[in-house]
Structures are given as structure tokens and as C-alpha cells.
Amino acid sequence: MTEEEARLILQSYRSDEEDDDPQVAEALRKAAESPEMTRWLAEEQAFDRAIAAHLEAVPAPFGLKTRILATNAPKASRGWLPWFATLTAAAVALVLLAQGAGWWRTPKQVAGSPSEYAREMTSFIQLTPSLEMKSNDLGEIKNWLQKKNMAPMKVPAQLAALAPVGCRILSFREQDVTLICFRREGDRLAHLFTVNRAALPNVKPGDKPIFENEKGWMTATWAEGDQVYMVAMQGGRAAIEKYLPDA
Template identity: 55%
Template sequence: MNEAEARLILQSYRPDLDDPNDPQFAEALRLATENPALARWWEEEQAFDQAIADQVAEFPAPFGLQTRILAQAQPPAAFRFTRWMVGLAGAAALLFLLVQVADVWRNRGAESSDLLPAYSSEMVSFIKVAPSLELMSPNLGVIMDWLHQEKAIPPNVPASLALLDPVGCRVLSFRQHDVTLICFDRSSGRLAHLFVVDRAALPGLKLGAAVVFKHEGEWTTATWTENDHVYMIAVQGDEAAAQRFLPRA
């Protein structure tokens, strides 16, 4: 099994319903633990699926949607499906659902191009549990060198944040834009997370705009623009906890 085949199989894998010991799933899951690129994709795929599920839960399904999905997934009575064909039918049904969700999102977004709520929510969903980092290092210089090698955005770390010991970093993705993440140790088992993405990923944020604070459960994010990039700090706590790590004017 190669990486492309593993991705196809993992896209149809449902952790709560499918048997991880099934030979196909087991092989794909094994490859995901051995291949760093596949592991990164699999983590982001699961985070995206969870974000979709969270968004879908916020509004009722359009009338008749379930019937239309089931109709798409039903095989002809005289046709015998193989396991692979069943998987394809399920994928088609899922694609149909995503199209419906995307349509709702387009209607919602007709009044605004602000993607910041989605960006904040997706990034916080990744760090709610101890994040999986691609590089673990307490040395900020080593982290910057690694980001340069990966052609990732090397952030200007706010002075107050640079006083903390770094833990590590990784590269995430948001709407096909790379996002740099560096984690810092706040002590007491808590971290401060710095995200940086190209400003083109968040066209609703204008250069020089005031810092935007958002709350995601026990987390607070503070977002601001700097040249061609958007910076976001995420911490557990209130606005004051995030405020202390912002760059000084």
C-alpha cells in the first residue's frame, strides 16, 4: 500500500464506527504512524472533519436532506456491492453533505468575507489537547532554522513571549495557506501558542486594524496584522492573559 492508497482508505475511515483491525484500515493506520507527511495530513484531516461536524451541529439539516443522502447511497436492488463500492457510495454521500454545508456557508458568508472566526476555531481545536509538534526544542534559534528549512513563515516573536521557553513548532494548514505554530511554556503545565499565516488567508483583516479578541471555551485568542502576515496568540485564560504577550507599540 502506498501513501496515495492510504489516504483514500483513511478518508473513508470512521473511528467511532469502523474496526481499526480491519486489514485495510490497519495497514493505512500503520502507515500514518510511520510516514511523517501522511501523519500530518491525517491529523489535519481529522481536525477538519471535527470542525465540519461542529459547524453542522450549529444548524438544523435542510428539509429532506437525509432522504436525499440515503437515496444517493442506496444501490440498485439487483446489484451486488463490494466493500470498496460501499466505501465509494459512502464517500459520495459525504461529499453530497459537504456540498450542502458549503452552500449554507456561502449563504452565511454573503454578507462578510471575515474568516477569522473559522480560523480561530480551527486553530484552537488543534491545541485543545497537547499538540503534536514536528520539532521539539527549547531553543528558539533552532526552531527558526527549522522553519526556514521547511520554507515556513518565520514569525517576529513578541518580546514578552520570547522571554518564555519554547517547546517546539510545526506547520499547519488553513484554506490551503501554511500556518506556522510555535508553542511556549507558561509553566504550571500551560502553554502559549503563536500562530502566523499570510494575510491573504484572512482578507477581512486590514493592516493596522485593532487587535481582535475571541473566546473559544476556556481559551482566548488575540489576533493582529503585521506587514503581510496575521499573528494570533492563543492562551488558556481571559483577555488579560493574552494581552500580556502582545507586542508593545
């Protein structure tokens, strides 16, 4: 391993975390052999600690975790060549963390409220959502979700009459959230979110839908069985009511 390769690897190394990667171990040995690299590594780690301390104080904006998890790719192998891609991703993550550092270190989150759920989910769809599976066949979408071990759902009849666009899986309060997008009039979209009631225990079956307005996005949230459903779309309450189960 060259000194340049060792520096590249150690730029992603954190001294406060255990790491059994043989490439990291070799890079550390390389640094220990050179007084210049030893000083460089100490300065790097001091800088990392200072940045981390600063970022810890920055509050996380709503929806940041949802969007990051939604775009999270499977981990690559840990050979030294993938470190180039890792460092590029780390540079992008640093920008995001400047706004939202600390969410991954918080204790296990308690159950959320309907307003928090509406705010976080609509933050994801305010931009055109990236979908993991695209299809105009609702049956195909349900089959795909079933293969992903997602719970069966009841799509309101008026919503099921629309042409679907696709779906993806998000997360809220450590529970998986199913998102299915439908195309409605005017080439606009209607979005159906489904999550286990463990994430929103105060939303009870039989209660009337809870309406929220988040920056021009109207949402309606209700529960059936052990699932909580939420429809979200741009427009007023009258527009969204026709897509609810009792419409």
C-alpha cells in the same frame, strides 16, 4: 498474483479514478478471469458508491481538515505489500470521514474570517499538539522553520521571553500556518500562529487585535506587514494581553 492478493488490492480501488498502477491492472485482469470475482468486485464498487453518497451529506466539523493534514505522513511506495498499511489507514479514515466527508472535494476555499481561523486553530491545540520539531531554543526553532521555507516572523517580546517547547506547520485556506508553543506559568502553554495575510485579508496592519473566546481558549489576532499573528491560550483577555506586541 493470487486471488486473495487481487481482492486485497481491489478493496482500495475506485472505478471512477484513473490508476496506472501495474498491480491494480493485474488485479483487474485477475478479477475479469473469474465470474465469482467479477460479481464480488461489482458488489464492492456498489457498496463504495453508496457509502460515498451517504458521507457526502455529512457536514465537516471545524478543525477536522487541520488535524488530518497535521498528521498526514509521506506516501509509501505502491508495491502490493504496503497495501496492508494502506487498508488499515483507510479504515481509520472512514471513521473520520463519517464526520467530515466532502471537504477534499469542495471548490477552492475563499479567504477566511478571524473567527473561523481562531476556531479551527484552537481545535488543534485543545488536545496536546503533536510537534514536528521540539526545542527550548527559539533560534533553533526559527532556523528549522526557515529551512522549511516558512516566512520570517516577529515573536512578541513578552512571548519570546518564555521557554519554547517546539513547533509544527499546519494549514488554513491553502496557506501554511506556523505554530510555535511556549511554556508559561503553571505549566500551561501559549501558542503563536503565523499565516500569510492572503488567508485573512480583512485583518489589516495597524488595526487593533481581534479577541475571540473559543471554548475556554482566548485568542488575539493582528497583522504586521504581510503576516497575520494569533496568540492562543487558556485564560481571560487580561492574561493574553500581556503577550501582545504593545504590552
